[in-house]
Amino acid sequence: MTRINELPVTEDMNLVTAVTHTLRQEMQRDPSVRVMGYDIGPIGGVFRATEGLFDEFGPERVIDTPLSENGLLGVAVGMAMRGERPVIEMQFLAFMYNAWGQFIYNLANLHQKTGGAMKVPLTIRATFGGGIKPLPFHSDSTEAYLMHTPGVRVVCPSTPAQAKGLLAAAIRSDDPVVFLEHTKMYRSFREPVPVADYTLPLDKCRVVQEGSDLTLIAWGNMLHYSIAAAAAVAAATHASIEIIDMCSLAPLDVAPVLASVKKTGRCVIVHEARRTAGPGAEISALINEYALEYLKAPVKRVTAFDVFFPENQIEDAYLPSPGRIKSGIEAVLNYQF
């Protein structure tokens, strides 16, 4: 594994340009990588993540498909089991609901069903998350449905450089991988991204900031809100907060979480997914099962609510804000047994 900071030549990219750059690089590297989906050809995706690829690679490498998620997924699995490496674009994560059958009984199950004889080296790039006030169902954050399915990897980058390494690793992985791209983050900030190709591990979370009083776990856009909230708390209280970017959602990278909580004794999990049976429920359960004796306070989940993603006017009250996260941190920090 190359270390990113050893790669000197960089270019400033945001999340969406990092995705395009990585797709291009992987397509140049490996002719079996084919980008597939509807609205990914001449238009370059509704978010422009495949911009320019149709011109450069032509219609057999950038396959503009009919409008069917179930068809898209099923056909791509068929290609993947024959050695192609399809990278399909799910225009919005919620449209996966139309592809649930193919996702579970083919994409996720084929490897196990054939006793490991067949592989599905396929990547689903799906946009997800709230904050841009689009139409209903265009902001869903339902990663828990994905994590509940065996046989599939789920990763979620929170920076452009991380996106590049994780997407390249996803494409090169022989397992099916869902790669979650947060719509609010697409153009929210740029950072230098190494131009040379590199991968990052698909099964490792990332410690963003070390600390000793509380472990704060988040991913995607919520990581940025969590960093802001932690800074606000630290400024007021001098609390030392450890922040973990849970970019590897499935398989969940459990060991660093347990190690961190054993050190800090406190944990807050942040996600914009609904709370009940959300990813935080699993993380909290693991902490209670394996780190109970170290806990100095209950584990709290700062999340969205158990309702459908609401209308534009009230979505800000639904999504966790830095303020809500700060409240969660303070409640846990101030708790006395």
Add this chain to the structure above:
Amino acid sequence: MGEKKWAEVRPSEDYFRILNPDGSVKDGAKASVPEVSREELLRWYEVLVETRTFEAMVLRLQRRGVLSVAASSRGEEACGLGAAAALQAGDWLFPAYRQLSAVLYWNAPVDRIMAGLMGNTPEHIREHLPLPPELPHSVNMMPYPIFLGAYIPLAVGCALADKLNGRKHVSLAFVGEGSTSEGDFHDGLNFAGVLESPCVIIVQNNQWSISVPASRQTAAATFAQKAVAHGLPHERVDGNDIFAVYDTVKKAVDRARAGGGATLIEAVTYRILDHNSADSSAVYRTEDEAEYWKTLDPVERFEKYLFNAGVLEQATKTAIEERAEKRLREEIDRGRAVPPTSPDDMFLHHLQGEPGWSVKHQRDELACELAGGNPFLDMTGEGVQ
């Protein structure tokens, strides 16, 4: 902007047409000109004017940041209207997002539409824009589905419920040609055939599904012929000819009502503008085809017919336009004047009765947060303070 674009394949004009693009009646089609009263023709014209005016107003408001996304049906208005006019009160209408003319024909409250576009919840809109107690009997209108094609099976089931109870109602659903690629479309058609559901499904083929042209959506020659495999009758009409749409849909609706089962109708038209306000079609198509289709405009065509037939004259036209402009402006203002939706609305109407411990707790958390408190201080499950 991309270099390579999908070539557009102009659809065959070998379809049912009554009105020529210049507003004259096609040779041999005289007998098909539907028998519609003068008042009804003027009502149709008014709805067309209202649809165009309202959509233009909404696009302007979108550009000013008043609402987040807006779509337009410009150049396609005859499809929704011609079909809706073939229904009767008590029937069920399942529009997609490009049939504003259909719902305006049946007097959908524009102030409520506007408040919805502004991102208010339905509960909130109902509370602040109450309907008059004595409403004329109308068709039942569903909201449009976000998941494309998802309401086709619903319309089939909805119609079946009427049939099984001996009620003589028909359900009519719209779907874009792109959406016919979804499994839901085929599931619906198949069930409609086997269970003889009294419904009419209209494929509004506007040649584009965002950036994907109709020629890449299916290898079939037409969308109408998708009915063949499901054993359903099918028709293909000039979707920019309101008479052709009305006449064809009316026959299908009448047949369904009389127990003759479902029909699939393809209405051939063209999406003149961008997919919606978030789209920019110059990236993936040239304007050449749009220019051609502007010569087939459904509103101008109908207007010319009305002038020729002596139904419409300049003074009436101006009066209709002014009335539409004034009414819509008032409706829009009323919709915009609705106070902001309360965040608590998000918890409503997921279940009937008690929502359960977690939702109740979360609702209290949000209330606490909005009141400036810390919602996470409940460490015992006894409740948020």
